[in-house]
Amino acid sequence: MAGANVGGGEGRSRTGRRRISIHIDMTPMVDVIILLLIFFFMTSQFKEPHGIEITLPKTDVPVKIPESNTVTLRVDENNEVYFNEEPVEEISKIREYLIARQTENPNLVTILDVHPSAKYKTMVDVLDEFKIAADETGVTKFSLAMKREETAPEGGGG
Amino acid sequence: MLRKMRRRITIRIDMTPMVDVIILLLIFFFMTSTFREAEAIDVQLPHAYAGVRIPKTGVYHILISEDGKIYADNEPMQSREEFIQAIVSSRATNPNLIFDVKADQDVEYGVMLTVMEDLRRAGIVRFNLSIFKEAGAW
Structure with a gap:
């Protein structure tokens, strides 16, 4: 404060004051x-949410696909996976089969036939394999078989 | 001394x-930071490699618990009709809403089938299946 000088000589006040360190x-x-x-x-959440995009067909009309253009990935109630009715031991093998088949035939439609009692996790694992193969080959069409009674496949693609 | x-x-x-x-x-x-949103139930998402980012806003979450209970926007649904109604009305207020199905990895696929069917009946043909993104390349 400027007022500190009041009442004293210039030099005196300077020397008289101790330097106060403010803490x-x-x-x-x-x-x-x-x-x-x-x-x-x-x-806070660092991981951004991720999802697999599914597009269902708008209409109920079943699309006829020639048998030769399909492969079936079946998951039974015990979460066993079958590729064209052949048991698959490791789910991560599916991508190789799919990539091989899809490069052979670009019009290939993969049918995911998952038993209603199977776990959702298995379905996502299989769908994931399909998506990985799709990234490689660009073949993105798959079908979700909705009901066992109805043979009409539900198309989907992402 | x-x-x-x-x-x-x-x-x-x-x-x-x-x-x-x-x-x-x-x-x-x-x-x-983005805050973790409060959710009605804790869902154990399935893990997957493939997956696209979901925007943080404008998303309508459908939660499916391990035992197959459905929560639309954190509200428990009693029936399929109520569920469809909830979706249709929320879509009517915001047509750009993105639908995101967060299902527990241990839920039966049959529940997912009915949810997907209900979504389609409500006129939703594009939706997301939420996953926990596995890090690393395949």
């Missing part, structure tokens, strides 16, 4: 900031 | 750099 205790602030940091750390 | 010679030393650790770093971290979290 603000930052500890409470740091405490709060760390708490905030922990809060943001816990509540 | 020795006692007298020694002065009491106050140890002062300069916290300023630490505080600087913490504040920077705080700002970083503040800017980048």
